[in-house]
Amino acid sequence: MSTASAAGPLLSVQDLGVTFGTADGPVRAVDGVSFDLTEGRTLGIVGESGSGKSVTAKALMNLLPSYAEVEGSITFGGRDLRALAAARERHFWGVELTMVFQDPMTSLNPVKRIGEQIAECLRVHLGRSRKVATAEALDLLERVGIPEPRKRLRQYPHELSGGLRQRVVIAMALACGPRLLIADEPTTALDVTVQKHILDLLDDLRRERAMSMILITHDLGVVKGRADDVMVMYGGRTMESAETPTLFGRMHHPYTRALLETIPRIDAPAHTRLVPIPGRPPSPAEVGRSCPFAARCRHRIDDCLDGVPPLVPVPVGAAGAEGAEDASHHSACIVSVGSDGRGDS
Amino acid sequence: MADMPAPGERTPDQRDSHLHVQDLGSEVSVRGSYEALLGGQVFDDSKGSRLGVFFWLAVGWMGLVVVAAVTAPWLPLADPDQTGFGGRLDAPSGDAWFGTDGNGRDVFSRTVWGARISLVVGFVAIAMGMVFGGALGIIAGYFRGVVDRLISFVMFAMLAFPGLVLALLFIATLGSSLTIVSVTLGLLAIAPVGRLARAATLLYAEREFVQASRLLGASHGRIIVRELLPNVLIPMSGLALLGMALTVVAEGGLAFLGLSVSDGFSWGKLIVTGAAPRTLREGPWVAMFPIGAMFLTVLALNYAGDRLRWFMDVRELAFER
C-alpha cells in the first residue's frame, strides 16, 4: 500500500525524550530511548506503570498533549514523523500506524454505532462509500472473531462485553490496513480468560497482514513467545533490550530479573513464592541523577548512584570471560550479575 | 506486580462508573437545575484553596452598596425626591455625578436610595427561600417515600409555573407594598432552593456520620438539625448570594410591568423611568447609571456566590452520585 524503502527498519527511534511542563517544574517522562523496528517484527516494550512505555507510544502516535516537549527523531518508512505532526498531516496516523488502548470500555465512543466507528477510518481516509465501508467493516468484525457481526454493526458499545469491545477496537485499528500496530496493554483491563484470546488474535492478524507490532505490557510473560524483540523500560529509560530468546536466556539487568520473578509460572513447583520488587518506581520528577532502579536494586553498589549508566552491549557468555559482544543485546547496568542472581563484581 | 495499583491509572471501580447510566438521568437533572439556577459554574479550573482577590473586590463592592444604602439618610446627598435639584436632564457633572432626571432630581442620590428597596427585597426573598425551601428539601430528602414524592411534585409544579406570572397574580391583586413584593419573590425562591437542598440531603443522609448517629438512637429532629442542616444549608450560603442576585433582577422585571414597590423606588423603577424612549434619547444617563449599579451588584453577588460555592465545595454534592 505504501512505497516504503525496502532497506532499513520500518520504524527508527533515536534518542527520544519527552518532558512535561507541569506546575511543579518540568518532568522528564522519557529519556534517551532509541530502538529500531524491522517490517514484520514485533517489539515488546515491558515496564511498570510510570516507566515511560505509554508515553513513548503516545509520542509515536502524536497523541501527547501540547505541554509535552518531544526531542529526538522518529522515522517511519523513511518519513520524519515529527515533521509530519508539525505539518498537521494527521491522516498519516490511522492509515500507516495506529494504536489500540488499554481499556476497551472507554476507547469506544459510547454514542456511535460500532459499524460507524469501524467504517470511519475507511470513509475519511480512503474515501470509501458508505456501502463499501460498511461491507468492509462487516468483514473486519468477522475476522476479529465477533459472533453475529451483522447485528453488531448496528449495536452500541455498551451492548457488548469487554472482550468483544476489545475485538471491535482491534477491528477499528486495522480498518485502514496499517503497517504498524501499537498495542498498549491491550489485555490488562480484560478478564484473565479473555486475555489469551485477544493476544492470540493480535498475533494471527499480525502474521496474516505482515504487519509490524509494538506490544506494550507490564508482563514479561505476555512478551515471551509473541515478540521478536524485547525492550525493558524503567524510569523513562531503556534498561535492557535484546531479541526475545536472548533476553530470556541471558538476562543481564537486575530489573529484568526482578520483573521475571514477579510472574507466576505454571511450571514452577507449587507454593513457589512470587518475589515482589521492593519499593516503588521513581516518579518521573526524580529521574536523571543515578541509575533509576538503584533505590530498589538488590545489587546496588556506590557507583550506581553516580550518574546514569549508559546502555551498552552485553558481552556474550559469562561476564568478562570472552571479549565478544552480542550486537542486539544491550543493558544499562554497570554491575555484572551472574546467572545465579548474585552480583560478582 | 500485575495488580500493582499505579497512581493515575483507573481502578476497576472508576472504570465501572462509566456504566452507571441508570443514574444518568437523575444526575443530569440535579446538575441541570443547579446550573440553571446558578447560571453555570465559572472558573472551574481555578486552583488553590483561597478565595482570591476578585472575591474580596466583590465583597468590597457589596459592602459599599450595603453601607451606602443603610446610611443614605445621613450621607451628604441631595434629597432624592427634590425636583429641580438641577435642570431637566442635566448631563453628569461635578454637582450631579450621575446627572439629573426629567424632573431635575439627582440621579446619584436616587441610585443610592434605590439600593435600599432593591436590597431589602433581595434579602427578604432569599432568606424566605433558604428557610422554607431548605426545610422542605431536607424533609423530603431525609424521610423519602410519600413525603418526598409530594414535596418534589409541588416543587416541580412551582417550577413549571412561570414565576413572574405568579408574582403578577399576587402583586396585582394584593397591591405592591414592600412586604408583598418581598414575600412573593420569596415564594418563588422556595422551589429551586428546595430541590437543591433535597439533592444534597439525599447524598448526606447515606453518609457514615448520619448513619452512625441514627444507630446511636438520635431522633429525626436531632439528626436533621445537628447533622444535615450544617452540611446542607451552610454550604449553600454561596447559593444565597446567587439567589439574591436573581431576586434583585426579578424585582427589576416587576418594575417593568408596572408592579414595582409602590412605596418608594428601587433600581428597577429608576431604570424604567429612564427607559422611556424620550428620556433615553435626551438623557441616557438616567437609565444607564442605575443599570450600571445593578449590573455591578449582580456581578459581585454572582462572582462571590460562585467563588463561595466552589470554596465550600458544594459542587461535590451536586455532581457525586
Place this chain on the structure above:
Amino acid sequence: MVGFVVRRVAALVAVLLAVTGLAFGAMNVLGDPLFNVVGFIASVDCDAVAAGEVDDISGQTAGGRGDCEVIAEARREHHLDRALPIRYGYWLGDIVRGDLGTSFKNEMPVREVIGEKLPKSVLLMVVAQVIAVGLAVPWAVAAAYRAHRPFDRASTVGTFGLVAIPSFALGVILFYLFVVRWQIFSSRYDDTDLWSRLRSMVLPGLTLGLPAAAVYMRLLRTDLLTTLQEDFVLMARAKGMSDQWVMFRHVLRPSLFSLVTVFGLSTAGMIGGSLVVEQIFSIPGLGRALVEAVIRDDFPIVLGGVVVVATGFVVVNFAVDLLYTLIDPRVRADG
C-alpha cells in the same frame, strides 16, 4: 417506551392540574370575579336588598331588571354560587371540551386571543433560543479547543458579565443603541410579513438569547473539556481524525447533556423574561396580554394563558427527555 410516554403524559396532566388549580385559586381568592362580570353593581349588597333594608336601583341596566337580578343571573351563569373546588371543576370541564371561555373585558373568546398572541411569543422564544444555541455551540467549541488560552479566558469573563446583565437592562441598552442612537431598528413591532416580523424580533431575541447563550456556553465548554479527557477521543485521534472532525463528530454529542437539560429548564425563565421583553419592545404577544389581563382581573385570559405556558414548559421538558435518548443510546436502556 410506552410506559415512559404514559408516565410523562400523567405527569403533564398532574402538573397542569396543580398549576391551573393554583392560578384558579389565587385569582378567585385574591380578586372578585363577580366584579368583572357585572361591573360596579357587584358591590350592591343583595342580602340587604332582599331584607328590604336598601332599595334595588332597578332599571339602570339593560332590560330594566334590578341589580340583584343581574347579579343572581351572573352568579348562576358563572357558577359563582358554588364552592371554589366545584367552580374549578366546571372550568376544568369547559377546558376539556376545548372551551377556554371568553374574556370578561371585551367578550372575545380566549381561544381567539391566544391564537392571535401566542404565535408572536413563540416566534420570540424560537428566535431567542436559536440565537442562544447558535452562539453557544461554536463559542464553546472554540473555547474548549484552546482551553485556558487567552480566548478561553476572555470568554469566561465575557460570559460572566453577560449573565450578570438583567434581561431588561440588556433590552434597554440594546434599545438605546440600535433604536434611539443608530436607528437601525424601528421601535414598533412590524407585522406585515414574515421578514419584517423576524426583523422586529432581532433585538428582543438578542435580549433574551444573549444571557442564555452565556449560560449554555459555559455548560457546554465544561462538558466538552470533560469529554476531551476520554479515551475514545485519543482513539479517534489515533485513527488519524483531524481536530475538527474529532470535536464535531466525537466530542460534541456526548457533551450535550447539561446543555439540553438547561435548555428545557431555561424555557421557564425565558417565558418570564419575555413578559418584560415584550413590554420593552412593544410586541403584542401573549406575555403582554397576560400582564394586562392580570392587572385588569380578566380571569379567563389569565387562566388560559397559564394553561398554555405551563403546557409549553412541560412539553419542552418532555421533548428534552426524548432528546437524551437521541444523544446517548445508553439512556434508552432504562427509558
